[in-house]
Amino acid sequence: MNPLKKVTGRVAVLDRPDVDTDQIMPKQFLSRIERTGFGQFLFWDWRFEEDGTLRDDFPLNNPAVAGAKILLAGRNFGCGSSREHAPWGLQDYGFDVVIAPSFADIFASNCTKIGFLALRLPEAEVHALMAEVDGRNGSELTVDLETLTITSPAGRTIPFELDPSIQRRLVEGLDDIGLSMLQGAAISAFEAKRVPTPDTVALAARR
Amino acid sequence: MARTLFEKLWDNHVVTDEPGEPALLFIDLHLIHEVTTPQAFDGLRLAGRKVRRPDLTIGTMDHNTPTTGKPATNPLAVAQLDALAANCEEFGVPLFPLFSGREGIVHVIGPEQGLTQPGMTIVCGDSHTATHGAFGTLAFGIGTSEVEHVLATQTLLQRKPKSMRVHFEGKLPTGLTGKDMILGAIGQLGVAGGVGYAFEYTGEAIRALSMEGRMTVCNMSIEAGARAGMIAPDETTFAYLKGRPAAPQGADWDAAVERWRALASDEGATYDAEVVIDVRALEPQVSWGTNPGMVAPISGHIPNPADIADPGDRDALERALHYMDLKPGTAIRDIAIDRVFIGSCTNSRIEDLRAAAAVAAGRHVSPSVYAMVVPGSALIKKQAEEEGLDRIFTEAGFDWRYAGCSMCLAMNEDTLQPGERCASTSNRNFEGRQGRGGRTHLVSPEMAAAAAIAGHFVDVREFDLAAVGA
Numbered sequence: 192m193n194p195l196k197k198v199t200g201r202v203a204v205l206d207r208p209d210v211d212t213d214q215i216m217p218k219q220f221l222s223r224i225e226r227t228g229f230g231q232f233l234f235w236d237w238r239f240e241e242d243g244t245l246r247d248d249f250p251l252n253n254p255a256v257a258g259a260k261i262l263l264a265g266r267n268f269g270c271g272s273s274r275e276h277a278p279w280g281l282q283d284y285g286f287d288v289v290i291a292p293s294f295a296d297i298f299a300s301n302c303t304k305i306g307f308l309a310l311r312l313p314e315a316e317v318h319a320l321m322a323e324v325d326g327r328n329g330s331e332l333t334v335d336l337e338t339l340t341i342t343s344p345a346g347r348t349i350p351f352e353l354d355p356s357i358q359r360r361l362v363e364g365l366d367d368i369g370l371s372m373l374q375g376a377a378i379s380a381f382e383a384k385r386v387p388t389p390d391t392v393a394l395a396a397r398r
Numbered sequence: 399m400a401r402t403l404f405e406k407l408w409d410n411h412v413v414t415d416e417p418g419e420p421a422l423l424f425i426d427l428h429l430i431h432e433v434t435t436p437q438a439f440d441g442l443r444l445a446g447r448k449v450r451r452p453d454l455t456i457g458t459m460d461h462n463t464p465t466t467g468k469p470a471t472n473p474l475a476v477a478q479l480d481a482l483a484a485n486c487e488e489f490g491v492p493l494f495p496l497f498s499g500r501e502g503i504v505h506v507i508g509p510e511q512g513l514t515q516p517g518m519t520i521v522c523g524d525s526h527t528a529t530h531g532a533f534g535t536l537a538f539g540i541g542t543s544e545v546e547h548v549l550a551t552q553t554l555l556q557r558k559p560k561s562m563r564v565h566f567e568g569k570l571p572t573g574l575t576g577k578d579m580i581l582g583a584i585g586q587l588g589v590a591g592g593v594g595y596a597f598e599y600t601g602e603a604i605r606a607l608s609m610e611g612r613m614t615v616c617n618m619s620i621e622a623g624a625r626a627g628m629i630a631p632d633e634t635t636f637a638y639l640k641g642r643p644a645a646p647q648g649a650d651w652d653a654a655v656e657r658w659r660a661l662a663s664d665e666g667a668t669y670d671a672e673v674v675i676d677v678r679a680l681e682p683q684v685s686w687g688t689n690p691g692m693v694a695p696i697s698g699h700i701p702n703p704a705d706i707a708d709p710g711d712r713d714a715l716e717r718a719l720h721y722m723d724l725k726p727g728t729a730i731r732d733i734a735i736d737r738v739f740i741g742s743c744t745n746s747r748i749e750d751l752r753a754a755a756a757v758a759a760g761r762h763v764s765p766s767v768y769a770m771v772v773p774g775s776a777l778i779k780k781q782a783e784e785e786g787l788d789r790i791f792t793e794a795g796f797d798w799r800y801a802g803c804s805m806c807l808a809m810n811e812d813t814l815q816p817g818e819r820c821a822s823t824s825n826r827n828f829e830g831r832q833g834r835g836g837r838t839h840l841v842s843p844e845m846a847a848a849a850a851i852a853g854h855f856v857d858v859r860e861f862d863l864a865a866v867g868a
């Protein structure tokens with residue numbers, strides 16, 4: 192996982208509540224068995240007309256936000272399906288950070304596993320930031336994961352909170368699996384004393 | 399100290415709990431399917447890791463499978479199904495492949511095989527894993543990176559969620575179902591009302607539900623934003639489990655029941671939050687919008703954006719009505735439908751099929767409607783056929799299909815066409831969920847069957863029901 196320390200970049204605004212992962216990454220793209228290349232499919236039904244032309248009513252299609260690294264979004268972002276293909280798509284499209292008043296639990300946890308920041312701010316602050324972003328010409332902001340501050344397009348410094356264990360994983364680019372593998376002895380000790388649960392191998396072998 | 403069911407389940411599975419860090423939880427059962435696992439197995443291979451506990455892992459094919467009874471032909475689907483088979487083979491993970499006779503929707507086969515037992519932790523790369531909470535388990539959906547984590551370590555790093563008691567007050571009126579209870583609850587709580595919480599469902603109406611009904615309730619916990627939902631096990635749970643292939647037997651059974659009884663929340667245990675849902679006046683529910691919180695009773699009407707003060711909420715409502723092509727003030731009963739889908743891990747179990755068949759028996763699907771019934775598993779399909787349900791459905795003009803997720807997420811060929819309106823027993827009515835431009839209304843199996851016959855939504859309690867099934 193690549194470390195994520197400080198992000199400065201263009202901001203795209205998607206001011207809608209309850210954006211679900213079916214919109215972020217529609218099901219027709221979940222058949223792919225690769226992990227990369229999902230960016231081209233991001234928000235497919237919202238970005239494209241049925242004939243494949245760009246819909247000009249969708250904020251990400253605004254040329255001023257081309258190459259945006261930061262997405263400002265509405266509350267309960269990422270609700271619905273647990274598909275990690277949604278954060279994969281956001282990251283592959285070029286985003287490093289999505290800022291919203293709240294996130295769905297599974298979405299938020301999926302983000303931290305791939306070095307992508309789901310950053311929560313109070314709703315009023317998200318709206319203040321949205322107001323500062325120039326929709327026509329684009330604006331930049333900075334998110335600093337080490338100092339836990341945002342520098343807004345107007346130059347304001349906004350502090351934010353982040354679970355210290357998540358902060359450490361993102362900033363150092365730590366891999367959860369590697370860390371948990373180090374707990375092998377504790378897992379073995381737990382296994383030795385647990386009440387057994389069904390053996391799937393035995394079940395499948397029985398006919 | 400008095401503890402809730404959730405706290406007991408949590409405490410029983412903590413491997414390590416270091417200050418400031420998420421807890422490492424042991425996972426008793428990991429269910430896998432073709433869509434959310436290929437990248438996880440690739441990760442294992444890249445790092446040279448093994449599956450730590452193949453004996454606590456099981457695979458099935460469900461999301462991307464045809465319901466025609468024929469093998470998949472779409473090259474992407476074939477590649478994904480083949481990848482699962484090859485990965486299971488390589489890593490020693492047992493698999494119920496297509497046409498093995500034991501395959502089916504991942505959340506249907508766990509309980510059906512008796513793999514889902516009270517007291518367990520269960521995860522799956524699918525957000526409806528909370529279904530298994532109906533048995534008094536801590537069960538939740540995870541992403542693909544977490545799937546890889548569980549494959550490699552049989553554990554998961556988790557922050558402890560808060561607990562919420564969702565208490566159903568009163569006796570459920572006749573003709574209503576678990577689906578109506580949970581849709582009513584989501585309507586009240588909102589789609590983000592449960593974010594950060596694990597739900598425990600309690601109350602007389604929950605106790606009176608069958609296991610099928612309880613699974614329907616727990617299944618849709620995620621639709622209120624809760625990652626997990628659970629119900630304390632009782633005699634209904636034990637009766638359902640007894641004799642299932644993976645259930646304990648003989649003296650082991652008695653010892654297990656003894657342990658399972660102790661899982662109930664203690665007298666005086668406290669929750670971080672509590673809500674009460676009064677079911678006494680509940681009516682059959684029909685969703686009308688583009689998330690499951692947008693729901694109304696069958697006697698209700700489409701709301702008017704002009705009545706909404708908050709500009710964000712008003713905008714969201716307008717968008718939903720535009721997408722759904724509905725006018726404010728329209729009676730739910732006056733909404734005509736083109737398609738009916740009876741299936742999905744929410745409502746595809748034998749009891750759901752019997753309930754729909756009781757409505758369909760001796761009647762006929764409206765000429766303007768195409769209706770399909772997709773059993774949740776190969777075994778349910780077989781049982782339904784033994785009970786003659788398939789004949790009731792086909793004689794009434796329903797299409798009787800092979801098992802799978804089908805039009806719940808429409809990854810296979812079963813999709814809505816743009817503009818088509820569907821009464822569906824599944825769990826999500828998001829834009830495009832059942833096909834681009836398709837419009838989904840969530841209902842119970844009874845209400846879906848009644849809508850199929852009437853051609854529009856109708857209160858199923860006005861129908862005389864046939865006696866069907868076992």
Ligand code: SF4
Nearest residue numbers: 526742743803806807
């Ligand atoms: S039936 Fe639908 S919700 Fe259930 S597992 Fe399949 S796709 Fe997911």
